[in-house]
Amino acid sequence: MVNLNVNGRTVEIDISPDTPLLWALRDELKLTGTRYGCGAGMCGACTVHLNGEAMFSCQLRVGDIEGDTITTIEGLSPEGDHPVQKAWIAEQVPQCGYCQSGQIMRAAALLSRSPQPSRDEIVDEMSANLCRCATYSRIIRAIERAAQEG
Amino acid sequence: MTIMYGGAEMGQGANTALPMIVAEELDADWSTVSTEQVGNDLDGVYGNPSIGGILYTAGSYTVEGYFNGLRQAGAQARQILRQMAAAHWNVPVPEVTTRQGTLLHNATGRTMRYGEVATLVQPDMPVEAVADEDLKPRSEWTIIGTDVDRLDIPDKTTGATRYSIDVDVPDMVYAVQLLAPVEGEAPTINSDAAARVIDGVLDVMALPNSVAVLARSFWAAVAGREALDVSWTETSPFRTADSEAELQNLTTAADDPNADAVVWESRGDGGEDYSAGNVITAHYTTEHVYHAQMEPLNVVASVDEDGLGAEIWIGTQSQTVSVAIAAAVLGTTPDRIRLNAMQMGGAFGRRTWFAREMLRDALILSRAAGRPVKLVWTREDDVKQGWLRAATVQRFDAILGENGALEALRHRVAAPSTFQFVQPDRWNPEVRTDPLIMEGSESRDYDIPEFRAEHIQAPRVSRLSAWRGIGWGPVCFGRECFIDELAEQAGSDPVSFRRRLLSNSPRGLGVFDAVVAMSDFGNAPEGRAHGIAFAGYKSSYASGVAEVSYEGERLRVHRFWAAVDPGLAIHPQSYLSQVEGGILFGLSSVLAERSSFTAGQIDQNNFYDYEPIRMYDVPEIEVQIIDSDNPPSGGGEIGVPMAAPAIANAVRALTGAAPNRLPFPRRT
Ligand code: FES
Ligand code: FES
Secondary structure (H helix, E strand, O other), X not given: OEEEEEOOEEEEEOOOOOOEHXXXXXXXXXXXXXXXXXOOOOOOOOEXXXXXXXXXXXXXXXXXXXXXXXXXXXXXXXXXXXXHHHHHHHOOOOOOOOOHHHHHHHHHHHHHHOOOOOHHHHHHHHOOOOOOOOOHHHHHHHHHHHHHHO | OEEEEOOOOOOOOHHHHHHHHHXXXXXXXXXXXXXXXXXXXXXXXXXEHHHOOEOXXXXXXXXXXXXXXXXXXXXXXXXXXXXXXXXXXXOOHXXXXXXXXXXXXXXXXEEEEHHHHHOOOOOOOOOOOOOHHHOOOXXXXXXXXXXXXXXXXXXXXXXXXXXXXXXXXXXXXXXXXXXXXXXXXXXXXXEXXXXXXXXXXXXXXXXXXXXXXXXXXXHHHHHHHXXXXXXXXXXXXXXXXXXHHHHHHHHHHHXXXXXXXXXXXXXXXXXXXXXXXXXXXXXXXXXXXXXXXXXXXXXXXXXXXXXXXXXXXXXXXXXXXHHHHHHHHHOOOHHHEEEEEOEOOOOOOOOOOXXXXXXXXXXHHHHHHOOOEEEEOOHHHXXXXXXXXXXXXXXXXXXXXXXXXXXXXXXXXXXXXXXXXXXXXHOOOOOOOOHHHHOOOOOOOOOOOEEEEEEEEOOOOOOEOOOOOOOHHHHHHHHHHHXXXXXXXXXXXXXXXXXXXXXXXXXXXXXXXXXXXXXXXXXXXXXXXXXXXXXXXXXXXXXXXXXXXXXXXXXXXXXXXXXXXXXXXXXXXXXXXXXXXXXXXXXXXXXXXXXXXXXXXXXXXXXXXXXXXXXXXXXXXXXXXXXXXXXXXXXXXXXXXXXHHHHHHHHHHHHOOOOOEEOOOOOO
């Protein structure tokens, strides 16, 4: 049994403590907005917030994070209206969309840490996440917009 | 209002662009439109006329193939609504007009929404056909050509979009495969005892080229797979396949005067002697690349109790192919296959024929287990089982005239056939030249008196599939690099030399001159240089300029300008995203993308040794759409062919050394 605090709820899951958080979210809690891309900490499709910080959920074992606060894309905002999400729509960022939950979670964490990031800061931070459709320019514009419109 | 569309959505925005065309002629209220992708098209209504009338989304054919038919369909539907309203109101049809989803009878002031009309009983009267002349003239368009918001984007910002990997149906179990390390080999299970005792593992099953572990969760299935003890037949002819050896063989073939070179395109009288002393020769090599779509391949299948039908959830570029495969596997008819065509997490040419193995395996597993099965490949599986873009070695021979004009050019491409691998039953062995390799090598816009493009077909030593840009990527890379070489030898420059070649191509010159102007070509800041390429894709035209520098050993592409003429862009913002995505795909193939194989096994594993472009390598990109008022064409591929040669030519201008290989060799 593992107890996790996900999106403001405490849930008890019957899985082995070495299961990656990614698979606990997707297969047990059915929070499929967090995506699987590589399982190796290389693509960021699985990015969630752990105590407010962007982390690769494929690299976290549930047994290690029982007391921590986990936020997924489903819990980022009640109505899907976090400033980053609104900016993503305004800039029409997604193409296939598969990487975008992770991109949005990383961008949101960046902005809460650094509300007015420089372009270099954005590029440094966001280079952790791959987008094979290469929506990168729009991602930069959306983050700049979110920083402005808060 | 729901508009069904036949194309498959893999990120390119077909879900918005296609319905826009229908809505335009239908005079629909766009704010009420939602859309749905067609699954099993049993009546054969939704197929793409440019691809044999089947549901198959590839080659940027979607907008081009569907444009006329969808306009007709929209207009015809509007006509039927008008007839129904006229009958209901008892007024002549010509007096019934439409405005944004509403039918009006001006004389009496009566109105009805489309939705209301649709609930009326259809009167028994012949439908009046709409003639092409009665379609809206372009000046009256209010939807086509505008930047409406894409309909799929809100769900893609909340995680709500469902890909096949997210499908969850009652009683479903997960499956992971231990896949044959070398193509075509069969497994023997020495022991599965250790796998079966793992918590959550339900079953272990041998399949034709794999062993599958069924489990209550994906993670348990992965753990089960690790505990298997399996050996393989080790008899595959691909056991000796080696990518370096293949490149050697391709080079030998390209240089062999007696090679079986099959003409793909020829102009002029063909009497040129390319062994003479004044011939300029160069070689270009493109290595294998892998698609790396972000969603690893997966399929969900639920076979019916009688074993003769199934429901399927799949992200596929061809619903038609997937249905046919499923019906064949189950020995049933297509009407028993319920196909849910899911949003794809990227495709880029990978999701065409993959169903013939993966869907087959999911169906076999579901039938055996008697329950729905979600079969998922890990990223490692996806990399190791890649269907690669064929490697090419290209040899160019050219003769310049006294005046520096290009008089004769021979473009030889040594490569295996992709088509033969993906569609063996449609491959005609007599033809021996493959459009998926050769298309783009025609150099149709260049005025060259003596021209030949030839395919030297080599045996296949890896699995192959088209990759974004198809043949155009490799062949335009070689040709456009060689054109810069010729310009130098002719004592000309990259712009004047190409302008002369393009003198009979107004659309070609249009994009070329535009990009020269946009980039202020040749006036790069200190320490940087510009390179240019002209490379279209099918009926689209494009030209690009790259601005590069080296930071130590690291190649930096700072800026990229492109001018593209698609004829007409239905949904400009999606089109621009596609062009930009294509340019970055091309740039990515320059930097680090490379699949290699040794003893029949792909050497790379995951994104740590196969790395697509990341944000820190993304240049500032500026794209200008040139509207030439020609029929529309798609934007999926057009960015790719121009990117790599423009960058290579910029490196040449900067360093004097011209890269002749993709990816570029590391600078030392
Ligand atoms: S799935 Fe976690 S980083 Fe790729
Ligand atoms: S939008 Fe397709 S991978 Fe990012």
